[in-house]
Amino acid sequence: MKTLPMQWMLEWRLAAIRNGMKDALAYRWDFLIDFFTQAFVPVGMQLILWHAIFSQNGTQLFAGMRHTDLLAYTWTSILFSQVRGGNYDFTLIEMIRTGSLSQSLLKPVGPVEFIFWRGFGEKILTAAFCLIVGIIATYFADRSLVNLFLAMMMAILGNIIHYLFGAILAAVAFHWENAFAILLMKNMVVSLLSGEAVPLTVFPVKYAWIWESTPFYLYVFGPTQMALGKWSMQTWAHHMTIGMVWCMAFAVLLQVVWKKSIRQYQGIGG
C-alpha cells in the first residue's frame, strides 16, 4: 500500500477537528444550553450538599476540609468536568449496530480515529471556553495561571484516555450487536471516580485504592487539585506520566481489540 503523504495525514485530522467545531457551533444555543445545564446541575447538587453539611448541620470540618475548600473545589471542577466527557464513543457503537461502519471502512482514514478528532473539535471549543472563564477567575481568586494551563493539559489528556477506554468498550458491539449498556455503566462509574460528584479526598482512606488504581481521577480531580495549587509541579508531572502510560496501554489495547473484533463484523445493506 502506498504511504500517504505526511501533509495529508495532518490535513485530514485538522479537517475533522474543524468539522467537529462547526458541527458544535451550528446549533450554538443547544451547545451553550447543554454546556451550562451539564455543568451547573452537578455543581448545584454539590453546593446544596456542602450547605447542608456546614451551614445547616454546623459542621466545621468535613474529611479534613473546610466549607471554603469544598466550595473552591466545586467551582473549579466545573472547568474540567466539561472537558473530560464527550460521548462520541457512543457514535462508534451506533455505527457498528446500524452497519454504517461499512462506509467508513472504505475510506482511507480509520473510523475510530476519525470519530475521535471530530469529537475532539467540540472539546477544544469547550476547553477554550473553560480556559477563558478560568483565566478570569484566576485573576480574582489569586491563583496561578501556569497551574491552570497545566491543569487543562491534564484534563485534555483525561479526555483522550476517556475516549480510548470508551472505544475499547465499544468493540463489544461487534459481539453483542448493541452495547449501549456497557458505555452507560462506564459513564456512571466515571462520574463517581473522576471527582466530578465529590472530591476524591472525601473517600475513606481504606477505599482510596479504588480511585487511585483507575485513570479516571485524571479527568477532573487531578486537574482541579492542580488548578487550586494543591499539587506541585513534580506531582503534576508524576500523574501526567501515569496518564501517558494509561494512554499508551489503552492505545495498544484498542488496536488489538478492534483488529480482532472487526473480523466479526458483517455490514449488510444496500
Place this chain on the structure above:
Amino acid sequence: MIAHYWDVFKTIFKNNFVKEFIYRMNAIAMTFSDLIWVIIELAFFEVIYSNISNINGWSRVDCFFFIGIFVASDSLFTMFFQRSFWEFPMLVNRGDLDVLLTKPVSAVFLATVKSINFTQSLNLLLGIWIIQHYGPKAGFEGGIAWLAVIFWMIVGLATQFLMRFVSVVWAFWLERGFTTSALYYQLYALANKPSGLYPTAIRFLIKTALPFAFMGTMPVLSVTGRLPLSDYFLVAGVLLAYAWIARILWKRGLNRYQSASS
C-alpha cells in the same frame, strides 16, 4: 372495559419482551448497568457518611432506606413508562400520533405504555431488598407496614407519570420536545437525595411544584411514622392539581395537533 385494556396491555407486554431480548446480551448488560446506578448511589452516601454521622436528622441508615424506597418506586416507572415518554415527542412531531388516535383505546394509554423496559426488574427486587435490610434500623417495622410501602410506590409511580406527562406534552407546541425531557431529567437530580439535605426553599419546591419528595422522602417519613397528617392532604392535592393540568394540556395540545403523516 378494564378487561379490554388488560388484553391490550398483555399484547404490548409480550411484544416488548420479544423486542427487548433480540439484543439479549445488551439487555443483560443494561440490567447490570441499572444495578450499578444503584450501587453508585449507595457508594455516594457511604462516602459522605464515612465523614459525618448525621445530616439534618438523616443518618446513613435513613439515607440507605430512602434509596431502597426511591429505587423500588423509580424502577416501576422506568419499567413501564420511561421509554414511551422519551418517544412521545417523536409521536407528535412525526405525526405518528394519528394512528394511536384512531384506535379504540385511549391514546394516552397507548402512547405511554407502548415501550416497556424489562431491564429494570432487578432494580425493583434490589430496592425491596434494601428496604428490608435497612428498614428495621431506620424505624420501619415491616409486617403490615409493607402495605404502606406498596401504597407509596404507587404514589411515586403516579407522581412521576404525571410530572413526566406534563413535561412532554409541550411537544405539541415546541418544534422538538426533547428539551423539556432533558430539563426534566436535570431537575430529577433533586429526587434521589433526601429532602433533609436541601435548604428550606427547595424542600418546599419538591413537595409542591416539583413533587419529587413523593418518591422517596415522604414515603420514608410516612412508613417510619414521622410524616404529619397535613402532608397526606398535600400529596393528594398536588397530585390532583397535576392530573388536572395534564388533562388540560393534553386537550389543548390535541386541538393544536396537525398531523404531518399521510
